[in-house]
Amino acid sequence: MASVGSDNGNGQPSGSEAVKLDDSDRAADAASGSPREPGSEALKETPAAHATQYTPERVATFKDELLAFLGELAPSPGEALWDIGVFEGLGRGLVATRDIAVDELIFLDRPILVGPRVNNYDVIFCASCCRILRRLQLCSGGCRLPMCARCDFSVGDESPHAAECRLIQSWQPKDAARYSKNILYALTSIRGFLLSDRDRSLVMQMEGHPPRKEMTTEIERLLKDGYFQKLDGDGPDVQYLRQVVNVLNTNAFETSRIVADEENNDHEIILRGLYILGALMNHCCRPNVRYVFDSELRMRVYASRPIRRGEQLLNNYSKILWGTQHRIIHLCFSKNFLCSCERCKDPTEFGTYLGALKCVRESCPEGRLLPINPLKISSLWRCDRCDLKMDNIKASKIQEIAGRMILNNAIKRESSYIIDYLNDHLVKFLLPTNQFTVELKLQAIKKIQADHPVVELREKEKYCVEILDVLERLQYGKCFVKGVLCYELFVTRATLGQVLNESGIPTEESNLEHLRTAWQILGPSGNRPKDLRQMVVKHGVGCEPLE
Numbered sequence: 001m002a003s004v005g006s007d008n009g010n011g012q013p014s015g016s017e018a019v020k021l022d023d024s025d026r027a028a029d030a031a032s033g034s035p036r037e038p039g040s041e042a043l044k045e046t047p048a049a050h051a052t053q054y055t056p057e058r059v060a061t062f063k064d065e066l067l068a069f070l071g072e073l074a075p076s077p078g079e080a081l082w083d084i085g086v087f088e089g090l091g092r093g094l095v096a097t098r099d100i101a102v103d104e105l106i107f108l109d110r111p112i113l114v115g116p117r118v119n120n121y122d123v124i125f126c127a128s129c130c131r132i133l134r135r136l137q138l139c140s141g142g143c144r145l146p147m148c149a150r151c152d153f154s155v156g157d158e159s160p161h162a163a164e165c166r167l168i169q170s171w172q173p174k175d176a177a178r179y180s181k182n183i184l185y186a187l188t189s190i191r192g193f194l195l196s197d198r199d200r201s202l203v204m205q206m207e208g209h210p211p212r213k214e215m216t217t218e219i220e221r222l223l224k225d226g227y228f229q230k231l232d233g234d235g236p237d238v239q240y241l242r243q244v245v246n247v248l249n250t251n252a253f254e255t256s257r258i259v260a261d262e263e264n265n266d267h268e269i270i271l272r273g274l275y276i277l278g279a280l281m282n283h284c285c286r287p288n289v290r291y292v293f294d295s296e297l298r299m300r301v302y303a304s305r306p307i308r309r310g311e312q313l314l315n316n317y318s319k320i321l322w323g324t325q326h327r328i329i330h331l332c333f334s335k336n337f338l339c340s341c342e343r344c345k346d347p348t349e350f351g352t353y354l355g356a357l358k359c360v361r362e363s364c365p366e367g368r369l370l371p372i373n374p375l376k377i378s379s380l381w382r383c384d385r386c387d388l389k390m391d392n393i394k395a396s397k398i399q400e401i402a403g404r405m406i407l408n409n410a411i412k413r414e415s416s417y418i419i420d421y422l423n424d425h426l427v428k429f430l431l432p433t434n435q436f437t438v439e440l441k442l443q444a445i446k447k448i449q450a451d452h453p454v455v456e457l458r459e460k461e462k463y464c465v466e467i468l469d470v471l472e473r474l475q476y477g478k479c480f481v482k483g484v485l486c487y488e489l490f491v492t493r494a495t496l497g498q499v500l501n502e503s504g505i506p507t508e509e510s511n512l513e514h515l516r517t518a519w520q521i522l523g524p525s526g527n528r529p530k531d532l533r534q535m536v537v538k539h540g541v542g543c544e545p546l547e
């Protein structure tokens, strides 16, 4: 949700325009800035307070509506691998109805709502079909949205945009001849008006946390700036819109379409989608599922680890490779709860030290500073070697500076600069598996292409191995980012084999195993690397994606 699926802009690996190096959703906004103790205000409306509203009768009716919505994607009677349960402190959640093996497809879902995200786009695309054209016009219906000729209002009721355009027209947009990105940002919520009664009922039964005080939602922005002459800020339309926004912010996943422009360059158009069944999965920082979106934007959820009958199906709403304190802040501010899973409770995060800092004492080069109580943002930090103590404000400051240096500067540079920066500079003040170091290595992996010098390819290979090792320690199983790293590792080793004339490298069993894993994880994705299938066929490690 970046929501349950959101994104922080972790990039795309070489050979793939769209596959992300991290499979979590909406994270960056909430995690920027220095960590603060999550305020009690943010947690007032916890799902625990609502648990009593999920009576067995209501849950059963909700499930019937959901199955009807899923239609042909719904499991045959008695065959569902999931059921809806109610859990103290969590609200509803999904449970496994039988033991589920790794890689088994648990369910398919389709978006009940899908559309633009509330964030800048690099390219302008048709707000209806996402086509990118050099000369996109504004819709002739006066809704202030960019529209291609096929979707324009003038096409009539056959245009998929006709109904939403009429709705926007009824609110009488001002400056109808000017493009409005704020209307584009609100379009996914506006589409909530076009749902059938059953689908509206489903959406309205989802949790929707109200926005934090300091947040201006897309709807409030439209109201504040008077975009519509006939949209009453206190009227029922706005009340409904506000609730749809809350539901989207609590539940939506980030999904995307790859669209080629007229020069045949691919662009990834990031969208937000509300997937009701997918959104019912609660969060854990060590989840047991992974998901991908296929070319029709259907969500396919697989077991990433073995799941026992009766266990909850758990998804990760945050970034896998963030340290605990960043995840806690993100989850608290964007999803309104404090996670206290086993990973969050362990200061070393299963020995990965993702959130740990280097001891600041010169005489203690091996020391690692860790929060004594990682569940508390205000916790004191302590060195695991020399026992030096540091207050959380200082620790936060170090993280903030590291984050700023890396995310605002180094990450934007070319691969050779990043490699030097990692080797000569960062090692002096950050641990090799600190989350910022890892983030920078992920960027380097994305940037180092097959035609780069061997030294760079060697570094890329090393980074892939290191981060796969972090995932192993986290016991993350067959997660999405593992698929991406396995793909990158295979491709890099194959390139090195070619360049160094060592023809055996690509076909070594251990390397083929990476390709197999990449295919199992990324194969069903609509945005998988373009050359993945061809490589899989060439090396005979699989054919059709897992069903």
Ligand SMILES: C[S@@+](CC[C@H](N)C(=O)[O-])C[C@H]1O[C@@H](n2cnc3c(N)ncnc32)[C@H](O)[C@@H]1O
Pocket: 001, 004, 046, 047, 089, 090, 091, 092, 093, 206, 207, 209, 250, 251, 279, 280, 281, 282, 283, 284, 335, 336, 337, 338, 339
């Ligand atoms: C996408 S919804 C999950 C489904 C939700 N439980 C329901 O009944 O609709 C996300 C919300 O569920 C709750 N939630 C999910 N995982 C949780 C966790 N590990 N601890 C506490 N609350 C959680 C939070 O209120 C969160 O904002």
